[in-house]
Amino acid sequence: MQLSLSPEDQTFRTTAREWLAANVPRRRAPNDGRPARDFALAWLARCNAGGWSGISWPDEFGGRGLSQERLIVWYEEYVRARAPSVLDCTFVALNHAGPTLIACGSDEQKGFHLPRILAGESIWCQGFSEPGSGSDLASLATTGRVEGDHLVVNGQKIWTSFADIADYQELLIRTEAGSKRHHGLSWVICDMKSAGITVRPIENMAGAVHFAEVFYDNVRIPLSEVVGDLHDGWRVAMNTLAFERKTAAIGLQLELSVKVEDLIDLAAPPRGSAIAERLATLRAEAAALRAMTYRTLLREPETPSDGSLVRLCFAELAQRVNRTAMDILGADALLENAWTHDYLESYSETIAGGTAEIQRNIIAERVLGLPRVKTQ
Amino acid sequence: MQLSLSPEDQTFRTTAREWLAANVPRRRAPNDGRPARDFALAWLARCNAGGWSGISWPDEFGGRGLSQERLIVWYEEYVRARAPSVLDCTFVALNHAGPTLIACGSDEQKGFHLPRILAGESIWCQGFSEPGSGSDLASLATTGRVEGDHLVVNGQKIWTSFADIADYQELLIRTEAGSKRHHGLSWVICDMKSAGITVRPIENMAGAVHFAEVFYDNVRIPLSEVVGDLHDGWRVAMNTLAFERKTAAIGLQLELSVKVEDLIDLAAPPRGSAIAERLATLRAEAAALRAMTYRTLLREPETPSDGSLVRLCFAELAQRVNRTAMDILGADALLENAWTHDYLESYSETIAGGTAEIQRNIIAERVLGLPRVKTQ
């Protein structure tokens, strides 16, 4: 077990730190809409110009192909520099869509989309969840009927992040009529400007529009936009989810340590006070979350679901940190500011991408081997 | 809504307080075995001599027939005086067996047993749980075969409190061969000196013997010992449980307020400290538990399961109080003393008599009306 940087890695850290110091935007990112899109794309374009886009993507696809060490170092510096949250509207493109195309896309798909993603020229959104299948992805019902060399898509997605400002969508649909559960799905690139698409934005409880419902009324998508094989979408989708859960979360997880430090500065609690005790525990937990983040990257997992532990641990710690902030803020907790905004946003941590209840089921069943029960 | 005593009730309080001050034993009750039996019977005999046995039993059966107000007043004074815990080895007789006999017993059964119970001459134990049916009482399998004017009992009970020192047992057995679930059970008075009974005490994690396994090997019990009708034991048993959950718990619940006060005295926490905050919350919760206790007695419940709320609230608050004590004790938490003993005993609160998980199911299904699912 080693956690030691080579001289070259040390130099890499210095380079990263200096670049970030010179380039991180001073103002906080806008919450949503066109301003959020413009801000995020500008920041990504800047990163790309500096050679910091697609840091974990392989060289051959235009990424930086960083080793695990350097990925960690990069994110350590990134969050220390208070750079914009990695969970912005470029997240899906960089961390879902791009890696999926790299793994399963055709040469044409890769050639067209990957450079645009890296350069900060296209926003992607995810079209997985449906009204009837929030936690239960396998039950999805949006259909794609093959007509000649097109798919004709009908149905509805929900909880699609940034659909209102996205250029493309990674769309999971049922292409084999009458198929059940994981079978007969396809993973398709959907141009959001296609005729027949209606986007209805959903305001969230923090007053921001991240989510949307997307309706598909005979939307025609060329079969050439299917990623991987037709009807093989589940395998393609699982690929994406695995990627998300391992790599892309580093930035978010490490960010929490910074947030705890900011909170300690804000509170300046007298020693021995109740709030000092809470902050001391949060600090220790943030350290442990960081340790889990490192281990997720730097150790072979014992089961493929090991990552679900750190994911849930992060989600609930993020909520505790934000709740503590509200208690510290006093009357300012009633105003709109960065803390209250983050507090309200943090309610999604245990809901989006699989509720905490589902995550605990997964840990119990797949990590610990407890029996699966049909009705659950 | 009124919580006001009449002048007569006030006088009653004074009388109770004075009697308790003069009569409560100074030493702590022994934990188990013959000394616990002797102590508890002596105390009950003393109460009986003072007119304080069977306080909630109707006059006609030798009880004191106290009104709800006076019952509360009695227990308020009882716990203030640090009288022995009501959950001792006389508990089953006074709060399960006696009331069940009053409700469902024959004149002979009542005439024989009730005076003995009140006078502190007999200890009863409960024979409900079985190895395969801890939380699932309806699945019990100990059988009673009718042979002439006797039942011949075979099987096993477990978690039988004070079986090692009891004279009688309230025994729930399957008397109708092949019957399922709630049907075909009988509620029987079993003399613990009967041939064929083997008691194997189970030491608990606090080092005390409260529980036992009881084995029945062709134990012959006269049919005259059946309480209520043969095969109608479920109805009889439900009667008992309802009684337990409503009335007998007052003493235990009010006792917790006293314990919190003792803990505050022990800790003498500096204001604003983390421990002061915990104690302040415990004090408020104990007050609310008291309020729940009163309301359970003094308001018509909206559903028959309303009592499960106060029961679970008590169990978990008792555990929090005891855990806080361990944190306050410092190194003394490693020694055997009243606090550590109570702490260890408190682990049973969320297990015995229906686990916290089952209690929450009951609240969700019977109080809130959420759907029952077969497998749960």
Added chain:
Amino acid sequence: MTCDLNLSGEQRQIIDAAAAMLRTEYPVDRRRRWVADDLAAAAAFGMFGLGLPEGDGGAGFSLVEEALVHVLSGRHLVSSGSLATALGARLARAAGHAELADRLVAGEAFVCAGVPAGDSVLLMERGEAAFALVFDNRDFELREVGAALASEESALGHGASVERIPRVSKGVIARSAEPRMLAIADLLVSAQLLGVAEAVRDLAVAYAQVRQQFGQPIGGFQAIKHHCANMAIGAEMLSCQLDMAAIALRDGREDGAFQVAALRRLAPHVALANARLSIQVHGGVGFSAEAAVHHYLKQAHLLSRLGSAADILDLPAPLAPLVRVQERN
């Protein structure tokens, strides 16, 4: 029976009447398009004189009935001005401003709630209020406030507005640190928090009965059941303690301050915990602005800033609270 925690016929009547009025005048749906509540309907119902003697233009009910009505207000997310106006009327009368008190009771003027924040006072959901009741920990100040001027900010990013005015005391009409007044404030604030805790429990239970996942209502899953059970326990604790505190205050019992302090300590905790659990039970819908549940969460944060619990460790614990009390009224 001298001890009886059932609602009397009269109590049921006032509760039913209040519930009907709130359903008509303050449907929870109104929060979707936020405008500050017009409290005229509440005033017309008599909400601000409920606990005052009939001679003072009040309805002659006691604090118990008043608290129960404020529970319902909490369920309907009625703006905190309802608390401030009810308390302001009391404060005005106690300070000798009988005319102002009458106007407040009659719904001819309103009071909004304010809390200090640094050099400012934050006025909550001011609406048409010409007065503010500033809750400064163990102290109240009833102030006249001029025409709306200052920056309006959006409380917690959604819904209720907050207006910032200078803290410096101008236009002070009355001030009080009278313990009974503080206790009444804590009682009514807690009553509204209980309303929040109950409402989000009911929303979660209703949703869990209809929302299907994995081929069954999510209310069939044990984890969801247990969340709902936890909300029920919290609300039940708080509701029972509210009765205790309201009765103790009404009857002038010695343990009144203690019972209120216990209530006020638990109320924000329970309301916030229930709102959190309810959002979780609602899943994605709960996180959206469209469901009502987030308004309750924000209302809980807002109400939690009002009044202030006396430190419960400073008060003697009543181990035998049942006593003989003089009849009041």
Added chain:
Amino acid sequence: MTCDLNLSGEQRQIIDAAAAMLRTEYPVDRRRRWVADDLAAAAAFGMFGLGLPEGDGGAGFSLVEEALVHVLSGRHLVSSGSLATALGARLARAAGHAELADRLVAGEAFVCAGVPAGDSVLLMERGEAAFALVFDNRDFELREVGAALASEESALGHGASVERIPRVSKGVIARSAEPRMLAIADLLVSAQLLGVAEAVRDLAVAYAQVRQQFGQPIGGFQAIKHHCANMAIGAEMLSCQLDMAAIALRDGREDGAFQVAALRRLAPHVALANARLSIQVHGGVGFSAEAAVHHYLKQAHLLSRLGSAADILDLPAPLAPLVRVQERN
């Protein structure tokens, strides 16, 4: 690869060897009839010199391997003398008592753990120990202790014994408040607490797979699943932080004190929470003295008294802990 958190082949070897030794010599079942552990087998295995250089009679492993072995000790409920002897040997050597250090490493003498309690020191599970290491918050004292004399009390009502001796320092051999020594103590205490947290998790999972209620294994019920998942999360957090802290200490990294303080703060919390949940999953059996799980609970209480976390708020937080370090051995 310069960063790698996989176990090396050598680490796997020592862990496997320790696990085999512990299974044979310290089966958990032995706790049913309590006698203080004879630590001779642990000494013969080399447990007390694991982290010492080979020249000092040690095995030349690092703190990382030593910590991993103590995790296993925790899983086997090896008495706290194993910690005290390993630390006592270090302390003796640092104070110039090389001969005593050698005897401790060789298993010719043992040290038990002690904690101050008022005017006394409580010696835990003393057994054959002639020495005691008294953990006095930020301070250690290695003392000779005479023949067993004083009152034996039963720790937490069951299992391990506690002996009370006067606090006044007699027979002091060495004293230390050296930060690195304190950090090592906290690391090893936490390692044993992690062992407890893992063991009770595994016991609960195993029980939930076989125990039937309502016609299915209780592990099929979501509430039980979630208890087990919570135990897994706690143990995983602690285990990851143990690696961080052990590596940081081994490598003399600047953030060593911080990583240890974080670990030591979480360890008692996780071990106790897991033990509590495991008892609950076990139901009635878990509350009985016959199941092993209560021994773990008590061991967690006992271990939690040893060492002391530095106040983590006093230490600078390492936001970029990955650094270049010199190779050590």
